[in-house]
Amino acid sequence: MKIERKEFIVVGAGPAGLSAAIEAARSGVSVTVFDENARPGGQLFKQIHKFFGSKEHMAKIRGFRIGEELLREAEEKGVEVVLNATVIGLYREKEIQVQIGTEVHHYKADAILIATGASENMVNFRGWTLPGVIGAGAAQTMMNLYHVKPGNRILMLGSGNVGLVVSYQLMQAGCEVVALVDAAPRIGGYGVHASKVARCGVPFYLSHTIKEAEGTDCVRGVTIAQIDAKYQFIPGTEKHFDVDTICVAVGLSPMTQLLKMDGVEMADTRGGYIPACDETGATSIPGIFAAGDVAGIEEASSAMIEGRMSGEAVAAYLGYASADEKALREKELEESLGALRQGMFAPKNRGKKLEKTDEGIELSEMLLEKGYIGDDEIKRFPGYRAEIKVHPVLECTQNIPCNPCQTACRKDCISIGDNITSLPISVKDSTCIDCGMCVASCSGQAIFLVSENPEKGTGEVTIPYEFLPLPEVGEKGYGLSRSGQRICDATVRRVRTSKAYDGTALVTIEVPIGYTDRARFYRKADEAQ
């Protein structure tokens, strides 16, 4: 048996694995990445939404573009990426077995990073094995990679960020989302992600779950019902929907099989059953590292930093970087990662019920239960201000690590400060020039430009719009409320697209003067609600 020698092997060409490979290669390490898929990038190429964070985390850039950038960088640094290569074994003395085609190859490496990511969790309900019940990841694969609609009428189970983001993407692909359901009493993901789904008219059913998927050959419908505090169905609360697809987004589990196989020490944590490792991903076995979702479920943004930290640590472990260089780079990356791990959705706050923001403002219960903030509630947040002249209204009411709006505004109309989880402030007496950069920069689509014309008795609201077809100037339709209900007539006054807006169109609608604080979406007159 031939055993080939490699310096540094990375398993998984997703955000963590590629980042580690790039970082290590930068210091001169020779890196080989194995991935079982036909294309690299992991799940990044299915992420068509803009990412959160700050500039250093590539905030406001869409996931698939980040993927392209990582691949370009890996190629530039001479990283070897082997595709259709499934790692099937990890043994003592850093021996690794890889299946490529029908052949099994053996390698030995000086250091190995496991960046295998995570797999989707599932829930069982009657009919859950029927064709038409799919994972949320499957929906993303079909529509964002292969340009095929996952279904026509879809019910989404799961209100975490994956469930919310994929629901929105389904609508962008032209599917109808009939309901978003979660057994938990509160929405698990970001309020801004929920709100952009809610304003399209998708109803949220919290404390509900699926009772049955109907159909004999494939999904023809679904029945949901409310559950009590002990997660038991409450009789008489059943609701039926005609659907052809049920999408399940109920969390992820780290794919730790290889690490366990190698005998790495594991830990049972809130982030799942994960390898016990230090901040650089070093496991209990010297030279074996773990980064990304396999080391605890988080976002792609944090996976990329974790990967870089592991890459740097491997470079030092193999003698390519001095202890000083390692410490310096590690500190920089740690700060960057620390910034992402702050706020209400930070790993340390998982499962906790928070009542107030860091600023001491009472959170909106409605946002957590229905997916949208109450018309009166918005006024207690610093992103709101009333003014006749055009100004930004920032409907960002939870402490999440994100600040592109602050840097997008060159007129200092928006202030977050140094702490990126602080709520954005719509600055009083600032002069908005209606450039729209803030609206397009907001990954949560939570910024609106608002103005009033008291003489005419009208007002204008500029909304972010990521659907086709784009409305046309002069077109008549309706202003929709935060919950997606028709509340007033609306005329389209302006439609702006620009390379700088990166796919987000800015649609300005004219509404009666009393509705500028309430109209948050637009629908053409002849379109069904």
Added chain:
Amino acid sequence: MDRIQNHPILGESPVGKSVTFTYDGRELTGYEGEPIAMALKVNGIMIHRYTAKRHEPRGIFCDIGRCTDCVMVVDGQPNVRTCITPLRAGMKVETQYGAGAEPFPENAEDAMRFAKDERGSHPISEDAGKDAREEKHS
């Protein structure tokens, strides 16, 4: 299910090279190189296989080659993960019954009818589904 023609973020969808393949004897078309499962989906095919014990239908589930729900008999080889196997011209794709392409007795008549059927949907009889469910409860 339809192909997406134009997407607000991804733009116009690429048009692949159209190739012909057979599905349970019927000629269908798809894009060369796209996963077999996608070509089947745009042709309205939802059922990829029937399970060995309970004869229950299965289709695409994870779509990344992990769950094996979408396996079919491709060019005579069973257990091919259609969601990650690229479509090639002339491929012979067959519904998998248990571990082979031989229909179960309750599916045999449907499968025969289907081979001649030009409609888009798989004419599974209501009874076949009921059998599977009863078996599940017994």
